[in-house]
Amino acid sequence: MRLVTGIGGAPTHNILKCSKSDLERVLAVNAVGPFLGTKHAARVMIPARRGVIIATSSLAGVVSGAASHAYTCAKSAVAALTRNAAAELGRHGVRVNCVSPAALATPLAERYVGLRGADFEAAMESAAVLKGVRLRPDDVANAVLFLASDDARFVSGLNLVIDGAFSVVNPSFDLFKDENPA
DSSP states (O other), rough: OOOOOOOOOOOOOOOOOOOOHHHHHIIIIIIIIIHHHHHHHHHHHHHEEEEEEEEOOOGGGTTTTTTTTHHHHHHHHHHHHHHHHHHHHHHGGGEEOOOOOOOOOOOOHHHHHHHHHHHHHHHHHOOSSSSHHHHHHHHHHHHHHHHSGGGGGOSSSSSSEEETTGGOOOOOTOTOOOSSOO
């Protein structure tokens, strides 16, 4: 299974060096694309009085400093679009949600981080909060399947963050270190 979530843009982490053209290119694919997909799906779903729209955002849209400015802006926009579309389309029986996975070993992420395959996965695992498990494409696919299913029939406007609790912990506090390892 291959998960395609957009383009990354230039790996520039200094806003003074970010170009307007790169920002516009990343927004065109990663924010305008989901906007148009949502719009055209809604055209069919509103008259049917039912439907489910699921977009792909990113952990970068939830946690600052995880990606370039352009990518972060675009993925944050997807989460905002999800909430806004859910607020509008719910009266038509249409549910709108998104998923925000942490980094998967995709060509885009591997190029961005500069590591491939097992090296990439090991680096992600070392930064992870949830130990003993690595994020796989099937984990994201299963979250999407849940959101699309009748089991989630009353879930709309949700940004389901799939990151093993990475986004809920500030590691600089170091409060939960294991003082007595088993």
